[in-house]
Amino acid sequence: MCGILGVLGDIREREYYLNKSKLMRHRGPDWNGMYYSPDEKIAICHERLSIIGVDNGSQPIISECGKYILSVNGEIYNYKTLLSEVLGDKYKGNTDSDCEVIIYLYKEFGINFIKMLDGIFSFILYDIENKKVVVARDPIGIIPLYHGHDSSGSFTIASELKCFHDVDKAEAVTPGSYLCYDYTTKWEQIDSGIYYTPEWKTSKYSTDMDEEKIKETIRTSLTEAVEKRLMSDVPFGVLLSGGLDSSLIASIANKSIKAKTNSFCGKLHTFSIGLKNSPDILAARKVADYLKSEHHELSFTVQDGLDSIKDLIYHLETFDVTTIRASTPMFLMSRKIKSYGVKMVLSGEGADEIFGGYLYFHQAPNNEEFHSECVKRVNELHHFDCLRANKSTMSWGIEARVPFLDKKVISKCIPIHPELKCKKIEKYILRAAFDKDYLPDDILWRQKEQFTDGVGYSWLDTLVEHCNSSVSDVEFASLQKQYGVKNKEEGYYRKIFEELFPNKGSIVPRWIPKTEWDGVSYDPSGRSQLVHNSN
Numbered sequence: 083m084c085g086i087l088g089v090l091g092d093i094r095e096r097e098y099y100l101n102k103s104k105l106m107r108h109r110g111p112d113w114n115g116m117y118y119s120p121d122e123k124i125a126i127c128h129e130r131l132s133i134i135g136v137d138n139g140s141q142p143i144i145s146e147c148g149k150y151i152l153s154v155n156g157e158i159y160n161y162k163t164l165l166s167e168v169l170g171d172k173y174k175g176n177t178d179s180d181c182e183v184i185i186y187l188y189k190e191f192g193i194n195f196i197k198m199l200d201g202i203f204s205f206i207l208y209d210i211e212n213k214k215v216v217v218a219r220d221p222i223g224i225i226p227l228y229h230g231h232d233s234s235g236s237f238t239i240a241s242e243l244k245c246f247h248d249v250d251k252a253e254a255v256t257p258g259s260y261l262c263y264d265y266t267t268k269w270e271q272i273d274s275g276i277y278y279t280p281e282w283k284t285s286k287y288s289t290d291m292d293e294e295k296i297k298e299t300i301r302t303s304l305t306e307a308v309e310k311r312l313m314s315d316v317p318f319g320v321l322l323s324g325g326l327d328s329s330l331i332a333s334i335a336n337k338s339i340k341a342k343t344n345s346f347c348g349k350l351h352t353f354s355i356g357l358k359n360s361p362d363i364l365a366a367r368k369v370a371d372y373l374k375s376e377h378h379e380l381s382f383t384v385q386d387g388l389d390s391i392k393d394l395i396y397h398l399e400t401f402d403v404t405t406i407r408a409s410t411p412m413f414l415m416s417r418k419i420k421s422y423g424v425k426m427v428l429s430g431e432g433a434d435e436i437f438g439g440y441l442y443f444h445q446a447p448n449n450e451e452f453h454s455e456c457v458k459r460v461n462e463l464h465h466f467d468c469l470r471a472n473k474s475t476m477s478w479g480i481e482a483r484v485p486f487l488d489k490k491v492i493s494k495c496i497p498i499h500p501e502l503k504c505k506k507i508e509k510y511i512l513r514a515a516f517d518k519d520y521l522p523d524d525i526l527w528r529q530k531e532q533f534t535d536g537v538g539y540s541w542l543d544t545l546v547e548h549c550n551s552s553v554s555d556v557e558f559a560s561l562q563k564q565y566g567v568k569n570k571e572e573g574y575y576r577k578i579f580e581e582l583f584p585n586k587g588s589i590v591p592r593w594i595p596k597t598e599w600d601g602v603s604y605d606p607s608g609r610s611q612l613v614h615n616s617n
Contacts, residue, residue: 083472083476085128086206086227086240086241087103087125087238088127088217089239090237091235091236091269092236099118099125100127102127102245104129105242105245106244107129109241110130112132113140114127115128123265124265133426134313140177143179143181143182146176148210152206154181155241156205157181157201157483158181158184160201160310161180169186181203184199188207188216197278199220200489202220202484203218203219216261217229217239219256222463225241227254228240230249237269244396244583246586252589257464259275259278288499296515300515301515304330307490308335308485309338316426319352319426320351320353320428321415321430324354329521331428331429332370334520336375350375351376351422352369352370352376352377353378354378354415366379368525380418382411386414387411387545395579401576402593403592403593404466405466406575407542412470426482427483431470431471431484432484432492433512435460437508438452441529445596445600446500446504451599452504462591465590465591513526552570
């Protein structure tokens with residue numbers, strides 16, 4: 083992953099865009115590049131994190147014919163298949179980048195090529211000859227991307243909100259969509275559309291209750307998703323919380339690595355973080371022992387977490403409570419992982435949304451509402467868990483890949499009948515699919531523990547106390563009136579956000595459990611839900 087920036091319109095001096103792009107250098111510490119043309123009124127910048135094609139993959143990529151300029155943040159997992167089977171080896175390319183295939187697909191198929199891509203991405207493609215720019219974001223929104231315009235009519239496209247300090251209006255690019263700009267007498271947006279329209283977004287859940295067949299489908303699709311994400315020319319590892327989702331990803335990756343022996347030092351490296359003897363630390367240790375992975379156990383103190391809040395909000399670009407709570411240990415862990423020379427990690431985000439794994443799902447009044455809530459949560463992932471996983475790790479130049487959010491995994495698993503997803507325990511069918519030789523039983527059947535709680539209960543408790551003591555009653559009343567915050571923790575985060583990103587608050591939604599269901603708490607902590615077992 084990397085950081086990308088494009089500006090179309092009244093172009094300033096080159097140094098201005100170098101400095102603007104530099105605001106995202108944490109996303110791409112390995113190199114930077116720029117295509118700069120005042121005559122064409124365009125600047126395209128790239129901050130590179132080299133994962134594939136380390137020696138020969140710098141961007142922006144200029145096509146062999148010189149007619150196309152491309153800046154990409156992401157990975158295209160099926161690029162070799164696209165080059166050989168779809169393009170028939172017609173193009174050899176002049177880099178080792180997996181992303182260069184985007185240029186050739188565009189030349190052959192026009193805008194329709196985007197749906198052929200299997201990967202995580204956001205990109206800016208400049209067609210010089212036709213004076214057009216195409217911008218697109220991956221189907222789920224795993225990679226962040228924003229766009230906006232200023233009073234002069236100039237357009238800005240960038241990976242992070244911090245590049246929009248001089249832009250009047252900014253908003254997130256919708257996942258699974260594209261934007262087209264055209265230059266005649268000036269740059270104008272001429273088209274936009276949705277290229278990702280899967281059945282699961284509008285269909286009812288399946289009535290199929292054949293558990294053995296469904297378990298096999300889950301095993302196959304998730305295993306394939308993990309294996310394709312092991313594509314890397316640099317050291318990688320797995321984020322291991324000790325919960326079901328990350329533990330399964332670690333186990334599947336471990337089996338694949340044993341077969342291919344292409345991991346860092348020939349062995350799977352796993353990383354966990356928590357307060358001393360926290361639930362996640364103990365569970366992750368048990369999983370690592372079972373897998374015989376090279377395990378790195380990282381500890382933090384409550385004060386470490388409190389000290390990082392402002393830096394964290396700067397990188398996350400949100401004031402959402404649950405995102406900040408859960409991102410803090412992930413942010414701290416990523417900094418330590420960087421010191422090992424690791425540049426890519428696998429992570430377990432997405433399973434709770436797909437399978438209804440949050441504890442409040444136990445309160446769903448019927449199957450229809452359970453299923454609808456799963457669909458809603460997956461549709462909103464780009465605001466929350468995808469944002470957290472991407473920006474917490476990319477703050478330190480580490481790429482996070484999320485196998486559960488593979489398009490095939492989602493399309494196969496979202497429709498599974500709710501009664502198989504939540505059957506005595508949350509994510510029942512996912513657990514049952516891997517009930518042989520993957521994990522110890524007490525990990526496989528461990529109750530959902532949200533990351534904020536699992537790293538140590540005193541982290542959340544002290545964080546809330548800190549927020550309450552940092553916001554006076556008078557200040558809270560003002561924040562409540564101005565922004566509608568419901569408690570001092572919300573007010574504390576919003577105050578910091580406004581200092582860093584003034585007047586950009588409309589871009590941030592809130593993650594709140596389904597409080598319309600009986601017994602569901604407003605507080606996003608799993609401990610606040612009725613079925614939580616703290617033993």
